[in-house]
Amino acid sequence: MRYINTPNFDHKQSDKIGILLTNLGTPDAPTPKALKRYLKQFLSDPRVVEIPRVLWWLILNGIILRIRPRRSAKAYATVFTEQGSPLLFHTQAQTDAIRTQLQQDGVENLVVDFAMRYGNPSFDSVLDNMFKQGVRKLLVLPLYPQYCASTSGSSFDELAKNFIQRRWLPDLRFISHYPDYAPFITAAADKIRQYWQQHGQADKLILSYHGIPKRYLLNGDPYHCECYKTSRLIAEQLGLNKDQYMTTFQSRFGREEWLKPYTDETLKSLPAQGVKSVQIFCPGFAADCLETIEEIGEENKEYFLHAGGERYDYISALNAEPQHINALCQLIKDNLQHWQTNNSTERAQLASLLQREKQETT
Ligand SMILES: C=CC1=C(C)c2cc3[nH]c(cc4nc(cc5[nH]c(cc1n2)c(C)c5CCC(=O)O)C(CCC(=O)O)=C4C)c(C)c3C=C
Ligand SMILES: [Fe+2]
Numbered sequence: 032m033r034y035i036n037t038p039n040f041d042h043k044q045s046d047k048i049g050i051l052l053t054n055l056g057t058p059d060a061p062t063p064k065a066l067k068r069y070l071k072q073f074l075s076d077p078r079v080v081e082i083p084r085v086l087w088w089l090i091l092n093g094i095i096l097r098i099r100p101r102r103s104a105k106a107y108a109t110v111f112t113e114q115g116s117p118l119l120f121h122t123q124a125q126t127d128a129i130r131t132q133l134q135q136d137g138v139e140n141l142v143v144d145f146a147m148r149y150g151n152p153s154f155d156s157v158l159d160n161m162f163k164q165g166v167r168k169l170l171v172l173p174l175y176p177q178y179c180a181s182t183s184g185s186s187f188d189e190l191a192k193n194f195i196q197r198r199w200l201p202d203l204r205f206i207s208h209y210p211d212y213a214p215f216i217t218a219a220a221d222k223i224r225q226y227w228q229q230h231g232q233a234d235k236l237i238l239s240y241h242g243i244p245k246r247y248l249l250n251g252d253p254y255h256c257e258c259y260k261t262s263r264l265i266a267e268q269l270g271l272n273k274d275q276y277m278t279t280f281q282s283r284f285g286r287e288e289w290l291k292p293y294t295d296e297t298l299k300s301l302p303a304q305g306v307k308s309v310q311i312f313c314p315g316f317a318a319d320c321l322e323t324i325e326e327i328g329e330e331n332k333e334y335f336l337h338a339g340g341e342r343y344d345y346i347s348a349l350n351a352e353p354q355h356i357n358a359l360c361q362l363i364k365d366n367l368q369h370w371q372t373n374n375s376t377e378r379a380q381l382a383s384l385l386q387r388e389k390q391e392t393t
């Protein structure tokens with residue numbers, strides 16, 4: 032059979048709207064074996080590592096997958112909890128909260144779920160389940176505020192890979208980015224302001240984003256510009272001038288030049304410039320994960336204090352906090368407007384069809 036068919040086509044079934052939240056994904060366990068499986072899938076994605084395939088296959092299988100799984104497993108062991116990987120449980124909590132809020136807001140006929148680009152739950156398993164429940168309109172929201180081909184672009188690839196196997200495709204809306212979406216910016220600024228109210232304000236606010244190779248920017252990826260835009264808008268809401276905040280890029284991988292300034296080098300150099308206290312927030316991470324908890328919360332703290340810094344605070348990600356959930360629900364509802372009107376018209380037509388059939392048989 033060439034295509035996945037849709038069994039039991041039913042004229043009287045009303046269409047459902049699917050909301051699919053996606054994130055990067057995480058290993059199933061903090062073990063070298065699970066890390067090898069996860070890193071192999073992640074780093075084999077040509078959207079992530081843009082190097083000629085044969086050369087990269089040799090480097091990945093010959094060097095990286097022999098060394099990195101063990102090293103990364105140790106780092107992951109420090110962030111895994113009884114609930115599992117933070118990225119997974121925060122994404123699950125976000126999904127549950129969004130489902131509840133959309134239902135409370137009266138959005139009907141919804142199926143809300145999440146999938147991970149690498150690891151589990153996979154796009155294929157979640158999409159299969161959604162289509163089996165009658166989803167005919169699909170809204171996909173990758174939880175990356177700033178567009179990057181390596182993340183948002185790759186999520187689209189995975190979606191398309193599933194779609195090319197299917198006979199009946201749904202209506203599709205893909206939110207490729209939301210770097211300047213006002214409710215998101217306000218949620219981030221309020222989170223920082225609340226932190227200041229409880230703990231006071233540091234000399235500098237560092238807004239740190241996951242890095243990418245500089246080459247991707249030079250080849251036209253808008254990610255760098257979108258990160259600066261998010262930072263500028265957050266700083267404006269907080270009333271910060273240019274000396275009071277900074278945008279930096281973290282999580283460098285490999286030897287190539289990545290987006291600068293690097294978060295770690297910045298933190299090592301700030302104390303000598305008279306900046307003795309910093310607060311760090313990561314506006315590109317919708318959920319806390321290895322890269323925020325361990326790299327920003329622990330590793331970079333060491334660098335800063337070791338270089339003469341006196342106070343270092345990591346302000347956690349927005350996770351499933353109410354203001355973040357409100358912002359994401361607002362974004363979803365803005366994008367659902369046409370479908371919702373359509374959907375209620377369809378349901379009204381269906382109800383009158385069923386009513387007519389009932390009258391004819393009695
Ligand atoms: C070439 C390598 C990488 C690119 C490009 C890259 C881009 C990128 N990544 C995120 C978000 C996350 N990355 C995470 C982990 C992670 N990232 C890379 C490499 C690249 N990322 C690796 C090898 C790893 C695994 C950890 C390790 O071994 O160091 C995570 C955390 C996942 C978790 O399980 O907690 C996130 C989130 C973005 C947003 C991005 C480009 C914009
Ligand atoms: Fe990454």
Ligand SMILES: [Fe+2]
Pocket residue numbers: 282321322326
């Ligand atoms: Fe890292």
